[in-house]
Amino acid sequence: MLGCHLGRCFQVTVAGGSYQEGLTAMLQGVPPGLLLSEQEIYGDLLLRKPGTDELSSPRKEPDLPVIYTGTNVDETVPGAQNKYHTNGTPLTILIPNLDRHLIHVQQYQDTNRTPRPGHASYASFIKYGPDDDAIGAGFFSGRYSATIVAAGSVARKILRACGIEVFAYVKELAGVRAGEIDHATALAQTSAYRTMRCATDPFYQSLYVKGRLTPAMRFLQKMQVLAEVENEIDDIRALAPELTTAQIRARYGVHPVVNCPDADAAQAMLEACTRVTRTGDSSGGVVEVIALGVPAGLGEPVFEKLDAELGRMLGIGAVKGVEVGAGFAVKDMTGSQTNDEMRATDGRVEFLANHAGGITGGLATGQPIVVRLAVKPTPTIDKPQRTIDKYTLANTQLAAITRRDPTIVSRIWPVAESYTALVLLDQLILHHGYQALRAAVAASAEHKV
Numbered sequence: 001m002l003g004c005h006l007g008r009c010f011q012v013t014v015a016g017g018s019y020q021e022g023l024t025a026m027l028q029g030v031p032p033g034l035l036l037s038e039q040e041i042y043g044d045l046l047l048r049k050p051g052t053d054e055l056s057s058p059r060k061e062p063d064l065p066v067i068y069t070g071t072n073v074d075e076t077v078p079g080a081q082n083k084y085h086t087n088g089t090p091l092t093i094l095i096p097n098l099d100r101h102l103i104h105v106q107q108y109q110d111t112n113r114t115p116r117p118g119h120a121s122y123a124s125f126i127k128y129g130p131d132d133d134a135i136g137a138g139f140f141s142g143r144y145s146a147t148i149v150a151a152g153s154v155a156r157k158i159l160r161a162c163g164i165e166v167f168a169y170v171k172e173l174a175g176v177r178a179g180e181i182d183h184a185t186a187l188a189q190t191s192a193y194r195t196m197r198c199a200t201d202p203f204y205q206s207l208y209v210k211g212r213l214t215p216a217m218r219f220l221q222k223m224q225v226l227a228e229v230e231n232e233i234d235d236i237r238a239l240a241p242e243l244t245t246a247q248i249r250a251r252y253g254v255h256p257v258v259n260c261p262d263a264d265a266a267q268a269m270l271e272a273c274t275r276v277t278r279t280g281d282s283s284g285g286v287v288e289v290i291a292l293g294v295p296a297g298l299g300e301p302v303f304e305k306l307d308a309e310l311g312r313m314l315g316i317g318a319v320k321g322v323e324v325g326a327g328f329a330v331k332d333m334t335g336s337q338t339n340d341e342m343r344a345t346d347g348r349v350e351f352l353a354n355h356a357g358g359i360t361g362g363l364a365t366g367q368p369i370v371v372r373l374a375v376k377p378t379p380t381i382d383k384p385q386r387t388i389d390k391y392t393l394a395n396t397q398l399a400a401i402t403r404r405d406p407t408i409v410s411r412i413w414p415v416a417e418s419y420t421a422l423v424l425l426d427q428l429i430l431h432h433g434y435q436a437l438r439a440a441v442a443a444s445a446e447h448k449v
Contacts, residue, residue: 004139006312009429012151012422017133018141019105022096025147027154029429030070032088034158037215039208041065041093044153045146046201047194047414053257055273055410060099060233062203063146064213066222068092084215093150096223097143098230114387114398118379125390142317142408145415152418155425162428164293167191168417170260171372173285173409174272178265183290183368189254189261196252202239203229258410277406280382284318285409289371289420294358296366298424298431305362309423310371316415318408321374325357340367371420375412380404 005013009029016023042065049063070091075083115122120140125132133139156166167190171178181189198204207213213225229236245267248256255266273283299306307324314322321328330338333355341352351367358369387398405411 006422007426009433010155010422010426012148014144014147014151016095016144016147017139018143019097019100019108020133022094023144023147024095025093025151027070027091027093027151029426030086030088030091030154031158032086033082034086034154034161035084036067036071036086036091036154036157037084038065038067038213039204040157041067041150041153042204042208043194043198044149044156044414044418045095046204047197047259048146048149048411050405050411053410055257055270055406060237061143062098062229062233062236063095064098064203064207064226064229065150066094066096066219066226068094068219091154093147093154095146095150096226098226099233111398113389113391114396115390116379116398117385117387118376122388122390140317142405142411145316145412148316148415148422149418152415152421155418155421159421159425159428162293164291164424164428166289166291166417166421166424168287168289168413168420169193170258170266170269170409170413171286171288173258173260173269173407174276174283176265176269176272177286178260178262181261183292186261186290187292190259192252193254193259196248196254196256199252200241200243200248200256202236206236206239259413273407282378282381282405283407283409284375284377285407287373287375287409287413287416289369289373289413289416291358291369291371291420291424294364294366294369294424295428295431297363297435298427299359299363300427300430301362305359306364306369306423306427307357307359307362309427310369310420312423313371313373313416313419316373316412316419318376318378318412319373319416320376323357323372323374324359325370326355327357327372330355340365369420369424371416373412373416375409378405378408 004015005011007029011028013026014024042063045063045065049061050059070086070089072082072085072087075081115125124140159166165187167187169186169190207229213222217225243256245256248254249263253263255263255270258266258269260266260269276283310324311322313319326333326338338355340354340356343350343352349366351365354367354370356365357371358365358367381404384397387396388394389396
């Protein structure tokens with residue numbers, strides 16, 4: 001299958017499917033010396049995984065990652081203190097599927113003759129034929145996005161070491177839109193949301209904090225634990241603390257379900273989405289991604305502009321639009337309104353606005369990069385819809401009987417965050433290499449007259 005690879009200097013290749021044995025992300029370009037653990041990768045994966053709240057699919061996948069290659073199993077020499085460090089070889093992360101049951105397979109088999117409107121099930125059947133991986137929508141399921149989050153978790157850690165912070169949140173859901181929030185507040189609130197989710201996730205606490213899964217375990221030992229967890233999913237889920245919305249807001253200052261820096265807006269989003277769900281329908285919305293600390297000049301011109309590369313987030317399932325800065329609003333603005341004026345203060349360049357979203361000419365300006373994604377409602381709904389039998393072309397109707405998400409918005413923000421990190425890290429490696437070469441040429445004797 002083509003189309004499952006991203007990047008030039010920092011490369012990611014993903015594989016797997018919703019009801020295959022699992023999913024895989026292989027990363028090339030990870031620098032050596034990065035201390036990496038499955039616990040921190042899972043800390044990002046749990047933000048996307050299903051079955052955690054009323055806005056996600058009831059599928060109960062733990063999304064437990066296993067680092068298979070790319071890290072040192074021990075110190076390379078006594079006293080080197082490089083145990084579990086990345087070693088510069090390709091890093092492979094496995095995410096086994098643990099919540100696969102015959103009843104769910106049969107549900108898909110019962111409906112696979114009739115493509116879901118709004119879903120890739122018809123087009124993928126035409127492309128791949130009767131062997132199309134249609135159980136759980138295969139690679140066209142939102143489940144594949146776990147690979148992006150796993151890879152992005154590594155990329156975000158590298159970027160943080162370089163002074164770049166990438167974060168995302170729900171800007172709009174079911175017609176409810178959050179007001180303007182300054183970036184420092186948004187970063188603090190999304191960080192608090194991460195802390196809350198790790199503290200209240202029973203798998204994080206029982207498997208990692210309590211040491212049931214440790215980096216010292218060999219691969220087969222880890223898989224043995226995962227095989228046990230497969231039969232304990234409900235028991236582990238039952239260990240989740242029973243905290244009310246008010247208790248979580250008082251303790252962590254965030255909403256328990258919707259990652260929006262404005263907790264009041266988050267509650268209104270939840271209520272609006274719930275009203276739609278009760279009718280059997282689904283909701284869409286907007287995810288906003290912010291990148292702070294991106295150096296000016298990062299990016300390439302023409303075909304590989306930084307904003308064009310970020311536009312590749314249309315590759316995330318259910319994303320139907322990507323805008324940078326003011327985005328589509330520029331059509332109603334004048335040049336004097338869209339231009340971001342500049343001034344110099346104490347030898348530093350300052351911008352008086354950021355309608356460009358931190359990118360002009362395909363290059364970063366040094367301002368915060370602001371990207372928004374329009375996310376469509378979940379195509380799998382509990383309403384009769386007209387469709388066809390893809391084998392006989394007979395007209396028929398379909399009503400979903402499979403597991404479904406009331407909305408995908410609340411699970412796409414960590415995917416968008418990770419995808420942005422992958423793009424920025426790839427561009428950062430190019431940028432540092434180009435600038436180092438430029439400096440070497442400028443300093444060479446041959447360059448001087």
